[in-house]
Amino acid sequence: MEFKDYYKTLDVATDADKAAIKKAYRRLARKYHPDVSTEKDAEQNFKEVSEAYEVLSNDERRAEYDQLRQYRSQGGEFKPPPGWQSQGGGQFESEDFSDFFSSIFGSSFSGHSRNHRGFDSSEDFYSTRGRDIEVDLPVFLEETLNDEQKTIQYNLPHYDESGRVNQVRKTLKVKIPKGTIGGERIRLKGQGAPGFGKGQAGDLYLRVKLVPHPLFDAVGHDLHLTLPVAPWEAALGAKVTVPTLDSKISLNIASGSQTGQRLRVKGHGLPTKTGRGDLFVILKVVMPEKSDEEARGHWEALRDHANFNPRQNLES
Amino acid sequence: MSRQQEVLTLTEICIELQLSQDACVELVDLGVVSPSGNAPQDWTFDYTSVCIIRRAARLRRELDLEWSAVAVVVNLLEERERMQAEIETLRQRLDRFLGQD
Numbered sequence: 074m075e076f077k078d079y080y081k082t083l084d085v086a087t088d089a090d091k092a093a094i095k096k097a098y099r100r101l102a103r104k105y106h107p108d109v110s111t112e113k114d115a116e117q118n119f120k121e122v123s124e125a126y127e128v129l130s131n132d133e134r135r136a137e138y139d140q141l142r143q144y145r146s147q148g149g150e151f152k153p154p155p156g157w158q159s160q161g162g163g164q165f166e167s168e169d170f171s172d173f174f175s176s177i178f179g180s181s182f183s184g185h186s187r188n189h190r191g192f193d194s195s196e197d198f199y200s201t202r203g204r205d206i207e208v209d210l211p212v213f214l215e216e217t218l219n220d221e222q223k224t225i226q227y228n229l230p231h232y233d234e235s236g237r238v239n240q241v242r243k244t245l246k247v248k249i250p251k252g253t254i255g256g257e258r259i260r261l262k263g264q265g266a267p268g269f270g271k272g273q274a275g276d277l278y279l280r281v282k283l284v285p286h287p288l289f290d291a292v293g294h295d296l297h298l299t300l301p302v303a304p305w306e307a308a309l310g311a312k313v314t315v316p317t318l319d320s321k322i323s324l325n326i327a328s329g330s331q332t333g334q335r336l337r338v339k340g341h342g343l344p345t346k347t348g349r350g351d352l353f354v355i356l357k358v359v360m361p362e363k364s365d366e367e368a369r370g371h372w373e374a375l376r377d378h379a380n381f382n383p384r385q386n387l388e389s
Numbered sequence: 390m391s392r393q394q395e396v397l398t399l400t401e402i403c404i405e406l407q408l409s410q411d412a413c414v415e416l417v418d419l420g421v422v423s424p425s426g427n428a429p430q431d432w433t434f435d436y437t438s439v440c441i442i443r444r445a446a447r448l449r450r451e452l453d454l455e456w457s458a459v460a461v462v463v464n465l466l467e468e469r470e471r472m473q474a475e476i477e478t479l480r481q482r483l484d485r486f487l488g489q490d
Contacts, residue, residue, distance in 0.1 A: 095453075102452050108444060108466060109452075123451070202407065207440060255474070258436035276405065278440055290482050299485040357486060 076151035077173045079125035079138065087139075091130065098126040124170045134178060141177060153177055175237060200270030210259065210279035212249055214286045214296075217343050218319055221249040225279070230266050247279065252344040254294060255283040289318060294350030295342045301359045302326055317341045317352055324354060332358045396425070396433035406443055412456070413442065419460035421445055441467070 080087050083097040105112060105119040112118065128134045145151050153176050208227045216223070224246055231241040245264060253259070258278050265275025283291050290297040300315060310328035314321050315338075322338065334356045342350025364372070382388075403410050414429060416422055422441050424432035434442070441463060449459045 099453055106448070106452055108448055109462065119451075202405070205405070205443065207443075256437070258440055260436050260439075278436060280440070285481060290478055290485075292478065297482060299482070355482075355486075 074151050074173055074176060076142075076145045077121075077124070077171065079128050082121050082125040083129060085129075089129075094126065094129045098122060098130070102126075120170070124174050127170070128174070128178075137177065172237075200272040201268060202272045203266035203268040203275035205275040205278060206265040207258075207278045207280060209282045210247070210249075211282050211284050212253060213284050214289060214291060214318055214343070216249055217253050217283075218251065220251050223247050223249055227277070232267070232269075245277075249281075252294075252346065253281050254343065255281055255291060257281045288316060291343060294345045296350065296352045298352060298354050299357050300324075300354045301357050302330070304358055304360065307331065307356065307358045315354060318343075326356070330356055330358075332356060396435055397439055399424070399429050399432045399434075402434055402439060402442060406439070406446055408442070408446055412446070415456045416442055416445055416460070419456060421460045421463050 080089070083094060083101065085093055085097045089097070101122045102119065104110060105115045105122060107116040107119055110119070128138050141151075141153065144154060151173070206227065206229070208225075210223075210225060212223075224244060226242055226244050228240040229243045231239050233239060243264075245261070247259065247261065249259070258280055261277040261279070263274045264277035267274050288298055296318060298315070300313070302311070302313065306313065306326055307330045308328065310330070311326045313324055313326060315324045317338075318341070320341075322341065324336065324338065326336075336354040336356070338352040338354060340349045341352035344350075361368075397405065399410060399413055402408070402413055410429070417424060417429075417432070422434060422438040424434045424438065426432045444466075445456075445459050445463050448454060448462055449456065452462075454462065
């Protein structure tokens, strides 16, 4: 097992006082916190910084660590000395900490951990509710039209007999309620991390992420569709067939339509509590890829007849 | 598996997130989340609010921030995420518009 140099992780001297250690932690925590950081490997760096702070900010643990640090200097791969037993463990949640940390301080945690300070619990001291887990749930637009069942897989921490933490893959069937939209959370009670002692398991929160659709963009409960039309359809008007998410409809294009024009088709969006959102069809006039001599002649006749300058606004 | 109830009360949130009631009330006062109901005993929080409160508590703990600073950070993060989602949607629509169909 590799020895972790917590002083190096926090970039502090080995004789740094508590204030210096706290200052270093705060600086690095703000740099690497996964909620705010855009740094590469932020989450892993934050875990290492948190682990280092957990040890160096606690007098007992720091003294034990310093002792082992000297032992380590005897060379070779690090192993705790035979019969090693920490006096400073038991006040942390170790799930995210390394094997190195667990080998020194054990892996038990309590309801009065750093992560739960301020919580006035009347529960058993050694029983703690498992933490909630939040995972993304990719959902296809079509799956929001009806109540759908989906199988998901996610990682759960599992404590073995010696208290070590492993990640296990869990499979679960989940109901996607009709009308679910992006960003919405689905909660599955008791499907989060297992509790410690007599503590209950945490909950699983699924964060709905709509999978991009090849044709439709979802905006709330509305759908947007870009509809290509031929120049003569835009000029003369036309009746065209338009796909919706679950059917096809016939749509009238008015004569003189423009690119970018939006047509609203009521009730063909995503389901809501009371009905369905709308479908917005955005027109896009496209030119034919090929044209023959005869077609070219028609375009030339149109040019000579139309007396149209599309760049009038650009001319001063 | 069926979906559970869709909201949590203040008491339930405090138990589930292991937070004090004062902390939750402070987050509501600061506008980080807006529960339904008038008095704290009537408040209910949707699941998105539960996740926002969890994130707020995590930021306070791990970055050693005051609640008022947490409120600013959470609001900015929410705004950033909303704008990122909007940019993604607009980019997708622009690609459809400029692409060859």
